[in-house]
Amino acid sequence: MADVVESRKACAVNPLKMSQPLGASFAFLGLDACMPVMHGSQGCTSFGLVLLVRHFKEAIPLQTTAMNEVTTVLGGYENIEAALLNIRKRAAPKIIAICSTGLTETKGDDVEGYLVTVRKRKPELDDTEIVYVSTPDYVGAFEDGYRHAVAGIVKALVKPLPKVASQVTLLPGSHLSPGDIDELREIIEAFGFDVIVLPDISGSLDGHIAPDWRGTTLGGTTLAQIRAAGASAFTIGVGEQTRDGALALQAIAGTPFDIFERLTGLEPNDRLLQLLSQRSGRPVPAKFRRQRSQLLDAMLDGHFHTGGIKVAIGAEPDLLLALGCLLHEMGAQLHCCISTTRSPAHALLPAERVVIGDLEDMERAATDCDLLITHSHGRQMAAHLQKPLLRIGFPVFDRVGNAHRRYVGYRGTMNLIFEIANLMIEQIAHHHPGDWPLPQTSIDLAARDPAREVNIPVVAAGA
The missing domain is CATH 3.40.50.1980 (Nitrogenase molybdenum iron protein domain)
Structure with a gap:
């Protein structure tokens, strides 16, 4: 804790x-x-x-x-x-x-x-x-405002309705992109469920060219779908910030709920698929078993580049938890964790301390770190410290394609692992430009930097 x-x-x-x-x-x-x-x-x-x-x-x-x-x-x-x-x-x-x-x-x-x-x-x-x-x-902060808004929408517009066994309400956290929501919708629909996403930025902020212009949002959860949420058989929330909305749905319509603290990583996605299989009475589709196997291989390949590295993360609580837990599982050390507001999610983070602070606090604490993770306002810090920066969260304004990045589910977790591993490979290549091939095992990484501590088992490359 x-x-x-x-x-x-x-x-x-x-x-x-x-x-x-x-x-x-x-x-x-x-x-x-x-x-x-x-x-x-x-x-x-x-x-x-x-x-x-x-x-x-x-x-x-x-x-x-x-x-x-x-x-x-x-x-x-x-x-x-x-x-x-x-x-x-x-x-x-x-x-x-x-x-x-x-x-x-x-x-x-x-x-x-x-x-x-x-x-x-x-x-x-x-x-x-x-x-x-x-x-x-x-x-409060961004996540708090989002949490209050979701609960406010439910309280103002949802009414109790007769239950529809095949209907599920998905409450995504503010840290999920439109691409993440599409990924979760595809997973839930694969078990035969109809999904109401509340709110659904995958319909309004997914980067499409709209056929008309109305001056309002173009896509998202319709008013009819919001009202129909009162008929859902159960609710799935992603992130602690969705708990208030799920509790409001339960109070209004008696809808049971499950809150997943994160859906980035192996174990939480196993739990999601198990829940969906139990609720639907269907076995887990073969494509997800294949994706799980691919994720395991990606974790094996990626841990050679993440094992023992020190990481500094600055993010909203639920995003901090998702990133921190995955990196911990990949052998990294959470050396510096900066967040924006207090949250029960901090109790689940595998780190010694979380500081409610700013990017100056992060920069001061990250001098010994190997990787920085925060939004685009951290780019000056990365330049000062000469450290690689993974841009994630909101806002990311110096990169394109933010609406389509996916970091949830088996496939999304695999994408994130590859991004992090490739950043570390690029950093090694930058500091050792004529020294090829790049390190392939944790022993090689330790040999290049004797001060680095490697705390994960050594596995032969390609095993």
């Missing part, structure tokens, strides 16, 4: 975490025909919008109530009413999803009360669902 401590610096020098409103907006972008709205100043929304656009390389629908000095003091009712009416008139979304910001939370705006008044005063909004979640950006 990792000891969790908080950095005591007066300010964040190179921030690692993103805000709660941004995490909530990210969740809302997974709903079809939805318009996410930040109740705050234009600058709050613009900053989040830039990060989303740069990460996905897509047009992102995101609106603001455009609070200014006067409306902040007097209250934001008129801004909310004007925003709702303008959005409905111009974009005609089926769902308008509002999240608060630090500005309006500090003022103490009663947004829920505002919405009751708006409904009474403006009957033209009756055909539009409105969801509100409280997400002050002065506490």
